[in-house]
Amino acid sequence: VHRLRSVDNLFVVVQELKDYQFKENKEDALKDLEDLVKKLPWTDPLKVWELNNSLKKKKTKRKKHNLQSPASREKLSDGGEEGGADQNNTNDQKDCAQNPVAVEPSGGQDTENPRGVASRNGVEEEEDNEQSDVKVEAQASSERGTKTGDGQTGEGEAKVLRFRVTCNRAGDKHSFTSNEAARDFGGAVQEHFQWKADMTNFDVEVLLNIHNNEVVVGIALTEESLHRRNITHFGPTTLRSTLAYGMLRLCDPQPTDIIVDPMCGTGAIPIEGAAEWPYCYHIAGDNSPQAVKRAANNICSLLRKNESKDSSTALGVPLDIIQWDICNLPLRTGSVDIVVTDMPFGKRIGSKKKNWDLYPACLMEMGRICTPGTGRAVLLTQDKKCFAKALSRVGHIWRRAQTVWVNVGGLHAAVYLLRRTSERAEERRPFW
């Protein structure tokens, strides 16, 4: 499950309360939350959390595991398949905090990009507590003790864990703030478990996600949101890698496809593309010298991650960057299979007014460089009105195939999948 590429945060759900009625009064509401702590089924989720921890640390604590009895080692390897993400996987679970490098694409169990789910962190993945795993865990738990970071072989008793509570709250009608909720919920957790509260050096992160009348209590399995993988140098509007992944999946890249992002900014989309679809060729372009520089730096970081242990040279990636003007692309007509890009919303970059001219010009050029018949484009924008108008003017080269609604930093944006018609474009459109 850790290998899912379109997921931002992973947590195990302790309880999901669909229609939670908050008391009007702040004190009462908070007291209710505190009482909730005692009533929640903590045991199973905590076991999942422990299991997850030991998997994460497996790479660094390899020696320790070898000392374990064969029974528990097997159990760990079963746990590795628990998420069902990829049945072919080896037991190398890389530490999440280090941002897993290009792994084989996740198999059957994938989550699509957020479809109309207005959540704060992109997609939230719920992990099911499978009965069989819990049973196996119960057997081995006394042997394993607690495998939290410091590597003490436990005596089978829970040692004092450090925890923190993070509260994400959305909605108008609550009488309390997220800080208050986190604080009081945390107090109750501390009393219930006798854990030690620590905001920075914690073992367990308890999540209290409140969205209007829905409350979800969970335990985090990922240490930091996975949306920043692959990118080290950020720009003003860097796209989350998870969203970039979703967009790329939407255009269904085939091996050997040539994929261009003509407004790449920091290169989030082409870099995600080169990491996950190495049998396609990715070209990134932008008119801004800062963007080009950042993209180049991000590629360097990616290459450094790819360095094999044997040789000192990093292996190259099928990716190139060019500085160009989207309205006048220096590419041969019909030479490209896919165009994927995050169009300027007109908020932080450009302006709505500029978009009226920019969007149609973009669509024309993208249409020209794309292969008639088989070409496609996946375009993200918040300026939906302008986009729709521009699209209506280029109906002879682009047909809208699908629209996916997404929430980008609180903005209601859309991802449009377009298919290139069979009509050939002119070699060079007339000078604007």
Added chain:
Amino acid sequence: MKLLTHNLLSSHVPGLRPGGGFPLRIEAAEVRVRPVPFNAAFVSRLVPRLRWEALREAAESLGRPSELPPEPLPDYEADEEFLRRLHHVLLEVEVLEGSLQCPDSGRRFPISRGVPNMLLSEDQ
């Protein structure tokens, strides 16, 4: 800039005759070779899309002996040695510094740290 990219690039200086912007002439000051994992199917499927002559010229202009035949060999899909040589030329040779020159207009586009700058200035 890799040679596969170069094969797709065409000058867009206004007023050129159709096809007049291709291929761009490479003037390389610094070239780097960096291994890239080889995939036979990938390379073989690219062959029909490449402008072969332009690729050969590009390889020659980089001072590399032309490892490529005048035309793709018949049955190239099965010829691994040929595919490997093609893979090398397309993906493993990069121009880091130099420039690209438009064949018709003579206009030059600089390449710096592997990135070609194809922006036209305001007055063009």
